[in-house]
Amino acid sequence: MIIVNDYKEFVKMKKNKEAVMDRSKEIANIVNALYAPLNIFVALVGVIVWSERDEIIVSSNGDTTLTNFLTYRKEHLAQEHPNDNAQLITDTVLDSSVVGKALKGPICTHEYSGGVNMDHHEVVGVVATTVAHELGHNFGMEHDDKDVQCVCPEKRCIMASASTSPPSPSQWSSCSKHYVQLAFEQGMDHCLWNLPEDIVGPICGNGFLEEGEQCDCGPPQMCNNQCCDAGTCTLKPHADCAMGACCDVSTCKVKKSATLCRDSVTECDLPEYCDGQSEFCPVDVYLQDGTDCGKAHCFRKQCKSHLDQCQVLWGPTGEVADRQCFKQNEQGNGNGNCGYNRINKTFSKCHRDDIMCGTLQCYHLNERLEFGMESAAIQGKLYITDKDRSYTCRSVIVDLGLYTRDPGLSPNGAKCGTNKACLNQKCVALEKLYGAKCPYNCHNNGVCNNYGH
Structure with missing residues (x-):
């Protein structure tokens, strides 16, 4: 804010x-x-x-x-x-x-x-x-x-x-x-x-642990943390910790090693455990980008196909539209594009090879958008006739701010060809998603995370 x-x-x-x-x-x-x-x-x-x-x-x-x-x-x-x-x-x-x-x-x-x-x-x-x-x-x-x-x-x-x-x-x-x-x-x-890169501070009492503070439980009149001195943002004499997910605030002691502190939230995520030394949960890790998760490929903890995202946007009746609809993404307009610039209100055209990674083209029985704020969205509706067949193409540009990826685009990790997946409106070889290489020396018993470990 x-x-x-x-x-x-x-x-x-x-x-x-x-x-x-x-x-x-x-x-x-x-x-x-x-x-x-x-x-x-x-x-x-x-x-x-x-x-x-x-x-x-x-x-x-x-x-x-x-x-x-x-x-x-x-x-x-x-x-x-x-x-x-x-x-x-x-x-x-x-x-x-x-x-x-x-x-x-x-x-x-x-x-x-x-x-x-x-x-x-x-x-x-x-x-x-x-x-x-x-x-x-x-x-x-x-x-x-x-x-x-x-x-x-x-x-x-x-x-x-x-x-x-x-x-x-x-x-x-x-x-x-x-x-x-x-x-x-x-x-x-x-x-x-997304955690902000810069916040105003350090300010004792803002509830965020910053440089020079041992803890910060908010304004003194609203702090109910028995481990933290709210007026000085320091630990109380009996306390070893006060704030982290690996701190037992009932005793002000660090939790035992191997205590779960962050569970996995998707099939592409990995759990984290306390190390017995720090009050903070270890850095969040997840399966390596590009890992096959069945319907799609993992990307930043998510496993999302075109169908998944159509149903996120339009509800359970949402389906992926015909490829004829995705061809509209070459046009670079409100009905099909590879990105919308909110500042100058311009559309990017998709290259022919990338049409499946641009605007997500769906059809559905629900006439209402179920994701985001409908009055702030730009909705597209197009009917295409080709060789005695007709296709309904529904698309949307969802306003979630300048710095959040538009969920109206095909999701990163969605399959767009043999051994290919979407990455920022491009259909790329899976190798471009992988990042760090894994050693593959666990006799095929391990999994590879986003750090290549």
């Missing part, structure tokens, strides 16, 4: 840029702590302060300001400061007692992932809860009072329609948890799996 502060916010903080930065960091720390129970970690990747003038028109109309800010994110922020979500903090009073605005469901998208938040209270935790609320809308959450079945463990939860005064809610309702689950089932978590 990146936080942008407008000029009025800068003026409110007496034009002290460092104070604005510190407040933004504190907001992000609290937001991250609020999302931790949902197994969502909010890393602050940047803070921007408009210290001379606003970069957009900030209006008292929340919808207008949101539209302007999302355009600014799309045209400037996303390219200059890569982020999965952007939140504007403004001291402008919004109309109709509104303290925040965000669209429902567009987390990860290049077009709409962001929100507007009014700095409406001197208590930073109250403003942080507003940011968490608007981010919740981006995850697809509705207001709790829209559904009488919502169960909230406290008087009001974070997605209550009105929660503008202290004490701030700190819990999620049963409905909010359900909405997040639905969003993830629709693939809206894709951009969240």
Whole structure:
């Protein structure tokens, strides 16, 4: 997440840029702590302060300001400061007692992932809860009072329609948890799996272990880790560890060697075990890219065929369309291509040998896209007649941000010919997927991982 502060916010903080930065960091720390129970970690990747003038028109109309800010994110922020979500903090009073605005469901998208938040209270935790609320809308959450079945463990939860005064809610309702689950089932978590290369810090209290810290369990008022001193981000005197998957936080001791710490998640993945020395699980390893997994070839832990991906996109009725449809990928347009550039809105044409690795051509009985945000997707529908036969070709360009591979393309590892597989829209020989060579000296009893071991 990146936080942008407008000029009025800068003026409110007496034009002290460092104070604005510190407040933004504190907001992000609290937001991250609020999302931790949902197994969502909010890393602050940047803070921007408009210290001379606003970069957009900030209006008292929340919808207008949101539209302007999302355009600014799309045209400037996303390219200059890569982020999965952007939140504007403004001291402008919004109309109709509104303290925040965000669209429902567009987390990860290049077009709409962001929100507007009014700095409406001197208590930073109250403003942080507003940011968490608007981010919740981006995850697809509705207001709790829209559904009488919502169960909230406290008087009001974070997605209550009105929660503008202290004490701030700190819990999620049963409905909010359900909405997040639905969003993830629709693939809206894709951009969240890559760890950001740079985050603002080191900051003690942001929940991320950084240089100079022995542990970091979040803001002191929200830390429930008995092994970590939240105020100093150091281990408590009795503790040997505090945070890793190989740390037993009930005893603050490292788990025994050979304890499973990361199970395999696909047929192309490998499990990892604690080594008895470190609190952290060893680096994630998986079967060597190119390994035959039956329907396809392994690539980055995944075994995905054209059929698998058609069903991911369109549901269980999804089928792979005829090769005649894949020939459209030579055209380089919305119905068939080898990639779409969101910045300049141009399509790449596929070479004839690579048509099976470009736009995924499907047909199905379901008229609705079941993956990603439908309103942010570009759908194609084409009917082809050839020698008294007709073919239906359905395709889609899915918006999951600038830095996430479009799932509307044929998956890497999908078979595209004899001893060939797709790799970044090219149909290549399997040798190009393998990477490091394996020694093959285990009498055919071992498997080869991505490090060639």
